[in-house]
Amino acid sequence: MRAAVQGGTYMPVVYAVFMLLLVTFGAAVMSLEILSSNLMSPYFGGSIYIWGSIISSFMVHFSVGYVLGGHLSRRLPRISVLAALLVVCSLWVILIPAFYKPVCELISDRIADVRLGSLAAMNVIFFVPVSIMAMVSPYIIGITACRRGPTWLTAGMILFISTVGSFFGTNVTAFFLIGLFPVSRIITGLGLICLAVSLFTLALRPDRRIAR
Amino acid sequence: MKSSNAIGFILLVVGLWLFTATAAPAAADNPILYEGDSIYHHITIRQDGRERCMIFGRQRDLRQTCIDLEKPDASVFEYTSMMFAGFLFRPDAKTVCLIGLGGGYIPTVFRRHLPQVRLRTVEVDPFVEKLAKQYFGFTLPAGQTLSIDDGRQFLKKSKERYDQIWLDAFNSDYVPAHMTTKEFVQLAQSRLNEGGIVIQNLFCGNNLYDAQIATFQAVFKRVFVFEGQKSGSCIIVASDRPAFEPAEFRKQAEKWGGKIGSIDLIAESGKCRVAPVLKNAPILTDDFNPANLLLMQKK
Numbered sequence: 426m427r428a429a430v431q432g433g434t435y436m437p438v439v440y441a442v443f444m445l446l447l448v449t450f451g452a453a454v455m456s457l458e459i460l461s462s463n464l465m466s467p468y469f470g471g472s473i474y475i476w477g478s479i480i481s482s483f484m485v486h487f488s489v490g491y492v493l494g495g496h497l498s499r500r501l502p503r504i505s506v507l508a509a510l511l512v513v514c515s516l517w518v519i520l521i522p523a524f525y526k527p528v529c530e531l532i533s534d535r536i537a538d539v540r541l542g543s544l545a546a547m548n549v550i551f552f553v554p555v556s557i558m559a560m561v562s563p564y565i566i567g568i569t570a571c572r573r574g575p576t577w578l579t580a581g582m583i584l585f586i587s588t589v590g591s592f593f594g595t596n597v598t599a600f601f602l603i604g605l606f607p608v609s610r611i612i613t614g615l616g617l618i619c620l621a622v623s624l625f626t627l628a629l630r631p632d633r634r635i636a637r
Numbered sequence: 638m639k640s641s642n643a644i645g646f647i648l649l650v651v652g653l654w655l656f657t658a659t660a661a662p663a664a665a666d667n668p669i670l671y672e673g674d675s676i677y678h679h680i681t682i683r684q685d686g687r688e689r690c691m692i693f694g695r696q697r698d699l700r701q702t703c704i705d706l707e708k709p710d711a712s713v714f715e716y717t718s719m720m721f722a723g724f725l726f727r728p729d730a731k732t733v734c735l736i737g738l739g740g741g742y743i744p745t746v747f748r749r750h751l752p753q754v755r756l757r758t759v760e761v762d763p764f765v766e767k768l769a770k771q772y773f774g775f776t777l778p779a780g781q782t783l784s785i786d787d788g789r790q791f792l793k794k795s796k797e798r799y800d801q802i803w804l805d806a807f808n809s810d811y812v813p814a815h816m817t818t819k820e821f822v823q824l825a826q827s828r829l830n831e832g833g834i835v836i837q838n839l840f841c842g843n844n845l846y847d848a849q850i851a852t853f854q855a856v857f858k859r860v861f862v863f864e865g866q867k868s869g870s871c872i873i874v875a876s877d878r879p880a881f882e883p884a885e886f887r888k889q890a891e892k893w894g895g896k897i898g899s900i901d902l903i904a905e906s907g908k909c910r911v912a913p914v915l916k917n918a919p920i921l922t923d924d925f926n927p928a929n930l931l932l933m934q935k936k
Contacts, residue, residue, distance in 0.1 A: 463814075463923075463926060466813075466814060466815035467789065467815045467818070467820060467821070467923045469787075469790075470761065470787035470789065470790055470813075470815065471787075471808070471813040471814060471815050471816075472676065472677055472761065472787070473676055473677065474676075533790075533793075539787070539790070603926075603927050603929075603930065604927035604930040604931075605927075606925070607922070607924040607925035608923075608924050608925065608926070609924050610924075
């Protein structure tokens with residue numbers, strides 16, 4: 426009851442949407458990070474350089490996503506806006522298996538240095554989707570701040586839920602999925618799941634269910 | 638001011654520690670001659686009696702190269718002897734590409750006993766080359782060249798063709814995953830002269846071995862294996878048109894006087910057989926490549 430007094434009341438479906446988005450995209454982003462090494466190594470080798478490029482590229486995409494997500498959540502504090510961006514992100518992920526080979530081929534032919542080459546390839550392939558995925562947590566934090574979320578839904582709690590998703594995304598991919606399916610199919614599958622979650626979010630119209 | 642002094646002191650201590658923490662050569666009675674890190678591996682060089690070994694990673698049993706200091710061309714490992722038996726398939730080979738230098742044992746045998754063969758060695762880690770020169774007497778005679786590059790990238794960029802390609806690239810775990818796939822084997826195939834062969838060094842006791850046999854079979858018309866009798870090492874030899882069949886090996890080996898240096902080709906030829914057809918083994922591709930997971934599944 427204290428929550429209702431101090432913070433806003435959201436319908437349960439809004440919490441469910443938040444959880445779903447945080448867990449799904451937290452998992453998807455780390456799954457992509459693990460899988461990206463399989464995309465890079467045929468073209469740039471399997472060295473520590475590849476991991477340097479992967480991790481640093483993702484960090485750049487995360488930071489861009491955090492800033493943009495925070496900024497947009499102030500301007501347009503609506504879950505539907507976030508979900509629309511996530512639809513774009515999901516479509517991009519679905520297309521990765523179709524375009525990563527020519528991109529890596531082209532870049533590895535033009536750039537002899539594997540460090541520079543893998544950095545360039547990582548950014549061309551992953552900048553758009555990973556930056557959008559990184560917007561999920563700051564966007565939800567922004568919405569709960571602007572539109573008076575319940576007190577238990579703190580920024581820390583939001584990051585925690587997303588990180589739990591990342592934990593599962595990392596381990597399930599590395600320990601099981603790579604052994605069971607081709608990488609291209611895992612990526613397409615991830616994209617389809619992300620697309621379904623984004624469309625489902627839009628269909629639920631969660632913005633109408635937030636009490637003002 | 639006090640806190641800035643404290644920070645300065647901490648930075649000084651950390652800086653000193655970093656500079657003094659570089660690997661130092663060990664004392665005379667210590668079997669460890671060198672221990673340190675390159676950008677690719679944790680490398681240890683240790684000597685036990687006359688045997689000096691280069692070891693990658695922390696597992697002490699994963700020895701990359703060992704040489705007998707008094708007889709540097711003697712094969713300490715069974716796999717190197719089996720690899721040289723590749724010459725029985727293609728005795729007239731003039732050009733060989735070796736991927737993976739290690740301590741440089743294989744180039745040493747080429748230098749001493751096969752000087753007519755032009756050997757191109759490809760090694761990804763420049764520090765391995767330095768250690769091979771410093772601790773294993775590795776030298777580059779006329780007729781041999783060394784390229785510092787990833788094996789797969791090297792074969793892709795250089796359009797040179799060879800009579801034999803020897804795959805001996807290992808990191809601290811195993812063969813790097815991107816050099817186990819069908820696309821890589823096809824790349825190696827495209828860099829062979831007519832009738833050329835590819836020789837791959839492996840360990841037999843895991844499911845990755847079966848997958849690699851299946852992968853070679855998906856690319857080459859003829860695939861043979863040499864299964865080690867004294868060790869868990871196996872060799873895959875693949876060709877579209879080998880010059881000689883295993884039945885003729887004995888005669889071929891005798892033409893070499895039975896030996897390359899101290900390697901007994903007649904004994905090695907007895908370990909060769911046609912690779913079995915493995916129905917349940919997956920073909921590894923760049924897209925589907927659970928090499929690391931298959932390696933952990935012991936047979």
